[in-house]
Amino acid sequence: MHQQNTLFIGKVLLHHEELPSTNTYAQELLAKSKPIEGTVISTFRQPQGRGQVGSKWESEPDKNLTLSVILYPSFLSPSQNFALNKAVALAVRHFIAELLPQQVVKVKWPNDIYVGTRKICGILIQNSLNRNALASSIVGIGVNVNQTIFSKDIPNPSSLQLENGKEYDLSSLIPLLCQHLEAMYLRLKSGQFAILDAEYLNHLYRYQESTLFQRINGSVFWGKISGISNSGQLLVNVEDGGEEAFDLKEISIAAI
Numbered sequence: 001m002h003q004q005n006t007l008f009i010g011k012v013l014l015h016h017e018e019l020p021s022t023n024t025y026a027q028e029l030l031a032k033s034k035p036i037e038g039t040v041i042s043t044f045r046q047p048q049g050r051g052q053v054g055s056k057w058e059s060e061p062d063k064n065l066t067l068s069v070i071l072y073p074s075f076l077s078p079s080q081n082f083a084l085n086k087a088v089a090l091a092v093r094h095f096i097a098e099l100l101p102q103q104v105v106k107v108k109w110p111n112d113i114y115v116g117t118r119k120i121c122g123i124l125i126q127n128s129l130n131r132n133a134l135a136s137s138i139v140g141i142g143v144n145v146n147q148t149i150f151s152k153d154i155p156n157p158s159s160l161q162l163e164n165g166k167e168y169d170l171s172s173l174i175p176l177l178c179q180h181l182e183a184m185y186l187r188l189k190s191g192q193f194a195i196l197d198a199e200y201l202n203h204l205y206r207y208q209e210s211t212l213f214q215r216i217n218g219s220v221f222w223g224k225i226s227g228i229s230n231s232g233q234l235l236v237n238v239e240d241g242g243e244e245a246f247d248l249k250e251i252s253i254a255a256i
Contacts, residue, residue, distance in 0.1 A: 015041075018043055026041050027126070038070070039069070065145055072134075073133075076134045078129045091180040095180040119157055208226070234246045
């Protein structure tokens, strides 16, 4: 593994030949000890990766980055947990944009990373709360790197190699990702909430663009994303209606 040029994220890097899920392994570590903040658990073979709300994350062995980072954001109250989501999504977005400087790289709410209209990365953050603060957070990140063939069940996947034709050394990408994560996390820790909010909207997929959405009941409507609530709900100005707030899985972009 390559040297980490960071203060704490990735200074402890626990790399495994194979793990069912790096997030699950991180949960097990936290259950029996307190790893130092910034501990990274990584593997290039993760057969049971997880996405949002029980969905699976497909990753061909030895082709992609799959890792988890343990953080202790006790400076955030439980009601501010989506601020961490924003910081992490922006960090990963900057990481992808640095590797694909000619491409348009966006954050698709809440925290997928898109190149054009194609998904290249998924993020799953699992928080443990105490009464007044976030006690710990496990930040799971899956980046499609060298994979070029995907299951037909995945509607719009992409990878770094598909986007620019290059094959990457996976180990060499981890330090760069850790640098971007640490930079954004320190901005969050220093209280730059308004700046991060504005940057998140600036890079938000389909922000203020007329879009056909689908509700969880199957009905469709036209609207424009107008913002994000403090609790992380997607705010949409509905055509022929007012502004509505949606939780994860309550709304999706409809296929045309």
